Amino acid sequence: MRRDRPVPCPDRHDALAELALGTLAGQERSDILAHVARCHPCALELSELSRITDDLLQLAPAANPPAGFELRVVERVLAGSTTAPTGLPRPRERRRRASWRLAAVAAVLAAVVGAGAAVLASSTTASKPPPGASRPVTLSASLTRHGRVLGHVRVSSGRTPWLFVTVDDLSGPGSRTVACEVTLVGGTTEKLGRFRLSQGYGSWGVPLAAPVDSLRGAILVGSDGSVLASARI
Amino acid sequence: MARPRATSSDEAPDEALLAGMAVGDERAGVVFVRRYQRRVYGLALGILRDPGMAEDVAQDAFVRAWTHASVFDPRRGAAATWLLTITRNLSIDALRVRRPEPTDPGDLAFAELASGERLPEDAVLADEMLTQLHNALAGIPEAQRRAVALAAFYGRSAQEIAELESVPLGTAKSRIRMGLTKLRDAVSVEEAS
Structure with missing residues (x-):
């Protein structure tokens, strides 16, 4: 044992270990x-015990997931799927998913497959290809809205341009x-469609007829015509 | 002054990938999934022992990490630790809901892992500290090793471990505490030497 470690309270040893293990x-x-909050040795x-607990998880043997695993993860993220509150997965809804989402997923995967081509931009939220790449x-x-971030809009170019909206807190x-x-460009507005929010949350996507570089912004409009949130693309 | 080097997604550190995921960079997300899918799925499979459930839970873990990437704080720990903890917690939730009967102590993949009798082929033991931890697991008494494994991988409380192992609650608590403390001490000694 390290000689310079402060000695924790003897009557708290068991509880500290169980707390570390969750x-x-x-x-x-x-x-x-409450005790730990005021006792430095504990x-x-x-x-330290929590770190050991974390490291134990890294001893688990790795295993190959079924083929297509990453595709299904990305598909769920793009579809706005979240984990059920119980921690159980939602029923699979692959058959009901629109083909445009699959196209979007395929585009993302295809982009990553391109060896060494993907670039992580450090100062912008856009992932831009290198010059000359298509x-x-x-x-x-x-x-x-009023400077507060309520969600995100993502648009992607490619063979099937698409727009995806996630609303986190409206x-x-x-x-x-x-x-x-x-x-x-030019200030014209185009209505893309409507979607439902539940308790302020929701997500929705749509294929784009217009090229991505013609977009200047996106807005969410309430049933009374008021602008609820906006994004500059 | 040296020009900043553009970083390939495949080479980017975990924190950069999570930052990209937080702002909707799907490519960063795919790289992150590819980097950790074998470890996440392996952990879920080890706990659940059911490939279908393991895939569902592993997917959930990535989706949760992706959608919460913006709140990841690298000062509080490594991304791998964060992700594997999510996986462990979701696995335990799924295990409790779908298989409510008590864990059979004779069916513990991770007790086997911790036995030291074999090294898992794919365990991430490149890190010297993890190798030390694995060796330390092999060195503690089996009863303590099982108690730690039941708590760490299966989320079993001291009371549940006492019932599973047919020992008094105080004994279960002691086994948990002594086992975990010995692991910590073994790793600390190696670090200090």
């Missing part, structure tokens, strides 16, 4: 958390329908 609940958990002990470009813009009780519109 198996302590209820009053026991509350008590030890806080240090908890930190790979799809994906742009992301924040949906904001507060409002119950469900409501919002319209998505885009503004084009």
Whole structure:
């Protein structure tokens, strides 16, 4: 044992180990958390035991997932799928997913397959291809209202241009329908469609008829015609 | 002054990939999934012992990491740790809901892993500290090793471990504490030497 380690309180040893392993609940958990907050040796002990617990997970043997695993992950992310509150996965809905999403996923995967071509831009939210490349470009813009970020709009070029909206926090009780519109070069507006928000959350995508580089912005419009959020693309 | 070098997604550090994912960069996300899919799926499979459930949980773990990439804080730990902890928690949730019967102590993949009798072919043991940890696991008494494995990989409480192992609660707590503390001490000694 390291000689310079402060000695944790003897009567807290068991609880510290169980807390580090994430198996302590209820009053026991509350008590030890309150104690750790004011006891430096116990806080240090908890930190070290927690690190061991984290590292144990890395000892698990790796295994190859079924073919197409990454495709299905990306598909779910693009479809706005989230984990059920219980931690159980949602039923698979592959058959009901629109073909444009698959096209978008395929475009993303194809882009990554291009060896060494993908570039992570450090100062912009766009993933741009190198000069001369004809790979799809994906742009992301924040949906904001009064300076507050409420969601994101993503558009991608390529064989099947698409737009995808995620709304993370457009507060409002119950469900409501919002319209998505885009503004084009020259100031014209085009209505893309409507989608439903539930408890302020929702996502929706649509193939684009117009080229991506003709887009200047996107807005979400409420049923009364008011602009709920906007994004500059 | 040297020009900043454009970084290939395949070479980008985890934190950069998560930053890209947070702003909707699907390519960064795909690279991240490819980088960790074998480890995430392997952990889920080890806990659940069911390929179908493991794939669902592994997908959930990536989706959750992706959608919460913006809140990842590298100061609080490595991305791999964060991702594997998500996987572990989702696996335990799924295990409890779908297979509510107690874990059979004789059916513990990770107790076998921790036995030291064999090194998993694909375990990520390149890191010296992980090798030390694996060796330390082999060196602690089997009862403590099983208690730590039941808690760390299966989320079993001391009370549940006491019932599974047919020992008093105090004994289960001692096994957990002594096992984990010995692992910490073994790794700390190696680090200090």
